[in-house]
Amino acid sequence: MSDGELAIPFRQRAGSALKDAFLQEALTIATTKFIDLRREAFEDFPEGEALRDRARAIKEATLQRLDHYLETLIANIERLGGHVHYAKTSEEARAIVVDIARRTGARMAVKSKSMATEEIHLNEALEHAGITPVETDLGEYIIQLAHERPSHIIAPAIHKTKGQVADLFGREFKRRVEADPEVLTKIARDELREKFLQADLGITGANFAVADTGTVVLVTNEGNGRMVTSLPRVHVALMGVEKVVPSLTDLMVFLAILAKSATGQKLSVYTTLVRGPRRAEELEGPDEFHLVLLDNGRIAQLGGPLREALSCLRCGACLNVCPVYQQIGGHAYGYTYPGPIGILLTAMLEGTRSVRDLAHASSLCGACADACPVRIDIPRMLIALRREVDEKKIAPWVERVAFTLLARLLTRPALYRLAVSAGRVLQRPFVREGTISRLPFFLNDWTRTRDLPAVAARTFQERWAAEQGRTP
Amino acid sequence: MTTKGEFLASIRAQMRTARDLFSASVAKRPEHPAAEADTIRRELAERWPAILERFRVEFERVGGVFYRVTSLDEVPAVxxxxAREREARGLVAWHAAALGADLAPALEARGLDVHEMPAGETAAAAERERLRAITAGADFGLTGVDLAVAETGTLILVSGAGRPRSTSLLPPCHIAVFDRTALVESLRQVGVLLEAWHRDGAPPATGAVINFITGPSRTADIELTLTRGVHGPKEVHAIFVEQGIRG
Incomplete structure (x- = not known):
């Protein structure tokens, strides 16, 4: 995310998203459709619920012996003739990939969709080194031409209309382009086919890596993942350490639920299991295969409060069901990963300070936890994050003072009763029909978006005391 | 740069402070995958018509076109x-040994321009480049199938000698020929078979890539409008040979 965009406060970013009529319509259509497709997929799949539990248990069991599974993965990849690299930070990860690109002599790199490369801002680093990165997932290609960032984990360009895409292609290829998805897709196919055949370097993420076999797994619908791993001379896969799974048997459990959660498909069109560089007897495949293992804040969470978020499959299901995401879309969050899980991942990668506002961008309704294929308890961690934001004195001082006072009040009955009596008098000028919908000064921060119930004429405590007095 | 030792040490340091969220175990792998794979195959040998029917339904649901022919001799006609319907004739094919049959003469007799991929001797870079250009320009890619998964309508193809991955990727129309030996029912069974291949270490386990193909290439990235053939084939045809490919 560019610094310029983050200079705008979250509230303002969200505000502009709410005023964007097209975005509002696009978000409603997209999230509703994804929710329906996911529901239908699991309705047809009675074993789905049990498999979700299995998948979560596998993730947790893998984290419990993460060093062992990573060592196995590394040994198997090296045995196959691949190279493994280790990146503590995003700077280090960028330097590793740029270095490989330089040694390859690559002037262009084709990429299949990868959130990890977005996370480390790889494209900027490649461009800086004189290497042109080409995004090949259609959605990613569109937003790359528009110089934007993905607004959804699996549908990165849902915020764009076909008209906008046609204009974009028209400018890029200097001709009139019809605003028809079929035509636009054909143009992208022709453009990108050339690039696939020319590029020396292919860069991917990884949905999974199987320790036991040294296999990197890519899931795509378009086939770009296959192109990128088959045609260029060198293949680099960048992967967060938490993506390792122990065996092929484990992998099948995840494959059975991943696409259903993401797009409602039983499987995505292409699931590609890649094992090292080209074999001597094969015609295609890279001469060199590199795997970059990325930490970037993940390892610290093995024993940290966000450990559960390390089980995330990046399916996007929690985005679609989130009432906040449905309203503001992905860009308003301001970081690589949007939506409920995105807030946790942002805290993990960028530190708690970065989610000082975002920690509150949730109604805590729990829809995300229900939709999550591996049942990550996102609301629990959001509450913990809010507490941390408060304790570390990152929250605005007015908020901190207000909540500290409230906590004192609520834990001291005498003080509470006094405050109730005082409130009953002080609220008088602001009560309309039993609610307070406007408070003066900074207190309006609370009532601007919600009503406050007025203190009752007789509180429950007072009525209870009276009842007790009457009964023998 | 961080070394492997430093990297793993940082993980171990964190693991020492970490509390397990709950007691959990990984999926139970088959103890004797080869024996289990045999059991699966034996069981499928009796129920194959029902499983084939389920494959057809799922394969068509994801946009594939299914054919059922009695013998291999009928494949060239399909x-x-x-080719006639598409007014196209360029076809690249897996090597006859990988396909299980030599269809080239019969296809050429029907006017197709057939390029058979080499059997797998080490090819020089220039030769590989040439074959790639032919594949990229072809109208059809003809392949075999290692597994056909009924639950999802998926074709699983392993790369290897004489069976390049690009045959099912670069041409706009992919035609796959299979028989009941490839049929499996579920993703769970695929897991057992993959484990068996891996344990066995013989082809097809030696291939660099295993591709699961579930219908034609698709995208919905522009206004969620489903569009086919964005990078991979726009069409996928699967021809089932009742009497078996290898006779």
Missing amino acids: VGRL
Whole structure:
């Protein structure tokens, strides 16, 4: 995310998203459709619920012996003739990939969709080194031409209309382009086919890596993942350490639920299991295969409060069901990963300070936890994050003072009763029909978006005391 | 740069402070995958018609076109018809040994321009480049199938000698020929078979890539409008040979 965009406060970013009529319509259509497709997929799949539990248990069991599974993965990849690299930070990860690109002599790199490369801002680093990165997932290609960032984990360009895409292609290829998805897709196919055949370097993420076999797994619908791993001379896969799974048997459990959660498909069109560089007897495949293992804040969470978020499959299901995401879309969050899980991942990668506002961008309704294929308890961690934001004195001082006072009040009955009596008098000028919908000064921060119930004429405590007095 | 030792040490340091969220175990792998794979195959040998029917339904649901022919001799006619309808004739094919049959003469007799991929001797870079250009320009890619998964309508193809991955990727129309030996029912069974291949270490386990193909290439990235053939084939045809490919 560019610094310029983050200079705008979250509230303002969200505000502009709410005023964007097209975005509002696009978000409603997209999230509703994804929710329906996911529901239908699991309705047809009675074993789905049990498999979700299995998948979560596998993730947790893998984290419990993460060093062992990573060592196995590394040994198997090296045995196959691949190279493994280790990146503590995003700077280090960028330097590793740029270095490989330089040694390859690559002037262009084709990429299949990868959130990890977005996370480390790889494209900027490649461009800086004189290497042109080409995004090949259609959605990613569109937003790359528009110089934007993905607004959804699996549908990165849902915020764009076909008209906008046609204009974009028209400018890029200097001709009139019809605003028809079929035509636009054909143009992208022709453009990108050339690039696939020319590029020396292919860069991917990884949905999974199987320790036991040294296999990197890519899931795509378009086939770009296959192109990128088959045609260029060198293949680099960048992967967060938490993506390792122990065996092929484990992998099948995840494959059975991943696409259903993401797009409602039983499987995505292409699931590609890649094992090292080209074999001597094969015609295609890279001469060199590199795997970059990325930490970037993940390892610290093995024993940290966000450990559960390390089980995330990046399916996007929690985005679609989130009432906040449905309203503001992905860009308003301001970081690589949007939506409920995105807030946790942002805290993990960028530190708690970065989610000082975002920690509150949730109604805590729990829809995300229900939709999550591996049942990550996102609301629990959001509450913990809010507490941390408060304790570390990152929250605005007015908020901190207000909540500290409230906590004192609520834990001291005498003080509470006094405050109730005082409130009953002080609220008088602001009560309309039993609610307070406007408070003066900074207190309006609370009532601007919600009503406050007025203190009752007789509180429950007072009525209870009276009842007790009457009964023998 | 961080070394492997430093990297793993940082993980171990964190693991020492970490509390397990709950007691959990990984999926139970088959103890004797080869024996289990045999059991699966034996069981499928009796129920194959029902499983084939389920494959057809799922394969068509994801946009594939299914054919059922009695013998291998009928395959060239199906391909020939596709070629006539599309007014196209360039076809790249897996090597006869990988396909299980030599269909080239019969296909050529029907006017197709057939390029058979080499059997797998080490090819020089220039030769590989040439074959790639031919594949990229071809109208059809003809392949075999290692597994056909009924639950999802998926074709699983392993790369290897004489069976390049690009045959099912670069041409706009992919035609796959299979028989009941490839049929499996579920993803769970695929897991057992993959484990068996891996344990066995013989082809097809030696291939660099295993591709699961579930219908034609698709995208919905522009206004969620489903569009086919964005990078991979726009069409996928699967021809089932009742009497078996290898006779």
